[in-house]
Amino acid sequence: MNIKTILGGITAPKGFLASGIYCGLKKNKEMKDLALIYSETPCSASGVFTSNMVKGAPIYISKEHLSNKKAQAVIINSGNANTCNGDDGLGKAKRMTISTAKALNIATEDVLVASTGVIGVPLNIDIIESHIPALAKGLSKEGSSNASSAIMTTDTFKKELAIEITIAGKTVTLGSMSKGSGMIEPNMCTMLAFVTTDINISSELLEEALTKTAKVSYNRVSVDGDTSTNDTLLILANGLAENPIIDTKNDDYYTFVEALEYLNVYLAKKIAQDGEGATKLIECKILGATSEENALLLSKSVINSPLVKTAIFGCDANWGRILCALGYAKVDFNPEKVNVYFESHAGSILVCENGSSVNFNEDIALTILKEKEILIKVELSMGDYEVSTWGCDLSYDYVKINGDYRS
Amino acid sequence: MNIKTILGGITAPKGFLASGIYCGLKKNKEMKDLALIYSETPCSASGVFTSNMVKGAPIYISKEHLSNKKAQAVIINSGNANTCNGDDGLGKAKRMTISTAKALNIATEDVLVASTGVIGVPLNIDIIESHIPALAKGLSKEGSSNASSAIMTTDTFKKELAIEITIAGKTVTLGSMSKGSGMIEPNMCTMLAFVTTDINISSELLEEALTKTAKVSYNRVSVDGDTSTNDTLLILANGLAENPIIDTKNDDYYTFVEALEYLNVYLAKKIAQDGEGATKLIECKILGATSEENALLLSKSVINSPLVKTAIFGCDANWGRILCALGYAKVDFNPEKVNVYFESHAGSILVCENGSSVNFNEDIALTILKEKEILIKVELSMGDYEVSTWGCDLSYDYVKINGDYRS
The missing domain is CATH 3.60.70.12 (L-amino peptidase D-ALA esterase/amidase)
Incomplete structure (x- = not known):
């Protein structure tokens, strides 16, 4: 169209x-x-x-x-x-x-x-x-x-x-x-x-x-x-x-x-x-889920995690927090089949393969994460469903806008 | 005992x-x-x-x-x-x-x-x-x-x-x-x-x-x-x-x-x-719930709300955010029966009665909220169950500890 x-x-x-x-x-x-x-x-x-x-x-x-x-x-x-x-x-x-x-x-x-x-x-x-x-x-x-x-x-x-x-x-x-x-x-x-x-x-x-x-x-x-x-x-x-x-x-x-x-x-x-205090737009795309509902729950769990949001704010390729957020989404999946990539206009990098660390280049990861639009791509390798959700990072300004009245 | x-x-x-x-x-x-x-x-x-x-x-x-x-x-x-x-x-x-x-x-x-x-x-x-x-x-x-x-x-x-x-x-x-x-x-x-x-x-x-x-x-x-x-x-x-x-x-x-x-x-x-970056211990006590499970869901929704946590960090008697967090807990209750109090060692103040604003003294509220241990007390006036959960405020230091690696 x-x-x-x-x-x-x-x-x-x-x-x-x-x-x-x-x-x-x-x-x-x-x-x-x-x-x-x-x-x-x-x-x-x-x-x-x-x-x-x-x-x-x-x-x-x-x-x-x-x-x-x-x-x-x-x-x-x-x-x-x-x-x-x-x-x-x-x-x-x-x-x-x-x-x-x-x-x-x-x-x-x-x-x-x-x-x-x-x-x-x-x-x-x-x-x-x-x-x-x-x-x-x-x-x-x-x-x-x-x-x-x-x-x-x-x-x-x-x-x-x-x-x-x-x-x-x-x-x-x-x-x-x-x-x-x-x-x-x-x-x-x-x-x-x-x-x-x-x-x-x-x-x-x-x-x-x-x-x-x-x-x-x-x-x-x-x-x-x-x-x-x-x-x-x-x-x-x-x-x-x-x-x-x-x-x-x-x-x-x-x-x-x-x-x-x-x-x-x-x-x-x-x-x-344009979220409060946001410096970056984050997309979390879940691929290979067993249902759309599961993919959505997993994606939302990652996009809402304060630890993931602060990591992206800090340009830190901290895939462990992503696995942790997937893990508490109350959805069944196999952690040992999970791959995680960070992507932006600057490129794409695999940071976790089959649930374990890969020896990635931290300088390349940093270059990718310094961009303003970050994609967190998660492959579950279990089914055919995929879902994206969108959010933003968690910055000092979020706290300033919402908490800084009396200090 | x-x-x-x-x-x-x-x-x-x-x-x-x-x-x-x-x-x-x-x-x-x-x-x-x-x-x-x-x-x-x-x-x-x-x-x-x-x-x-x-x-x-x-x-x-x-x-x-x-x-x-x-x-x-x-x-x-x-x-x-x-x-x-x-x-x-x-x-x-x-x-x-x-x-x-x-x-x-x-x-x-x-x-x-x-x-x-x-x-x-x-x-x-x-x-x-x-x-x-x-x-x-x-x-x-x-x-x-x-x-x-x-x-x-x-x-x-x-x-x-x-x-x-x-x-x-x-x-x-x-x-x-x-x-x-x-x-x-x-x-x-x-x-x-x-x-x-x-x-x-x-x-x-x-x-x-x-x-x-x-x-x-x-x-x-x-x-x-x-x-x-x-x-x-x-x-x-x-x-x-x-x-x-x-x-x-x-x-x-x-x-x-x-x-x-x-x-x-x-x-x-x-x-x-001792939560990361915490300056205050927050307790959210739900009273008058129809079941323990409902009281727990409502209490956790408030204690986890970033908007409530930043408000307490800022010593702001922002009861609207508390009603909002209760409202998205996916629990049935009557908003028009809700009373909200802020309490600490410094005293207690009613800030919301029957779901609407009361004309409270902002100076007294500020004195209460400047303390290090804050109780958010919510009366639902529906049943006999009560539950407390504990959390902390959301401060600049939470973002610093978790996000400040590369800046």
């Missing part, structure tokens, strides 16, 4: 507009903290939400509004997660959708909502409501950059992508923006991601495509093993590409799934790369 | 001797790296070992030698974990027991073995074997201090305790030494613990008491969530206290279990307190 990267982010697909402004939730007035995504026509819509038992108030409202699988706008604030605020929080999340619906002259149920930032602090709904008319007025084709700025917390760069594919002779566009594990005030990290597309697809298949691709992208990223209360991935599809509607799993459907997976994996990796 | 703390560590019980010397495995000649524990008479013996799929060679040998539930000596080295060395490692672990048995004139099967240190590097068995005669010759009642020094890696203090109890009118003594999450060379952390006692008990009930108390002590400690390849807890009981043999679960048995739990919890907490 031919996937073409284009400019335009979240507003690249036909009929989508966006805006982003500062309303006063963040202390720094140079930042933006309120974003709006809007489709000129109604959309099929779907969402994937955090598995955390403690959920932010916006999650409940968005889920309720998605029950008819339709939506037309998404309102997002940073600077306050509106979580652990009881009924007051639920009421305020609802009010965000009511005010947005009024400004856009659409139904409240067609507005979704997401929040990220400090938890357990009452949301200042008044300043949000007073800024929503200006936010709606600012909607434009050029608004994607402002919108993606407004959802950032301690992200160090904006995360946007737009791609084009061809389906049944029609150009179909997908746009996306996301934010990663950042902190605003000393509190909570949250992953938010939004996808817009002009593809014509049934809401059932849209949901299936989103769930399927979320599993192999956002659900395979880990910055510190913590699952936020507010994690949200939303998709809106307005059909303006005018391809014949996709309502069965035909070739067009699989083309769309492939493109959506490409988009989601790209942005998921950006989140790992 | 009256538990009396006494001097003497691992050699406090009747009939036990110990020694510790430098044989050359560690680079620093000021350190010790080879330890021996010996009972003048045969012992009932039992062990609890790592659940990691990748196990150190000594684990296989000790398990084999424990099959008859008897032992008389334990040989331990630091500086090399003898792990991921294939058959060569197994052969060398066996040779450690053979040489020790020869020097002590006992059966090879009565010698247990444990190793801690770098993994994937061949063990220098020759220097160990050449030093075993001197090690055996050095056995003495005063040897506990040298032995506990010789098992240290990056531990910053020795971990020893001896206690006395009375059973059926006889004085029964338990001694113990342990080492925690330390690193020797840039590699592996391992928990080792050894208990000696002169109690007269059947090997079956000794095993049951050890397994039961390990679950509520060492298995409730976490420094960084990583489970080592070499974790080992061993107990030897020689019967010289001459109490009537304990071979049914009578009052004497439960008295012993209580004393053993006290000893194991004490040393397990010392390991958490």
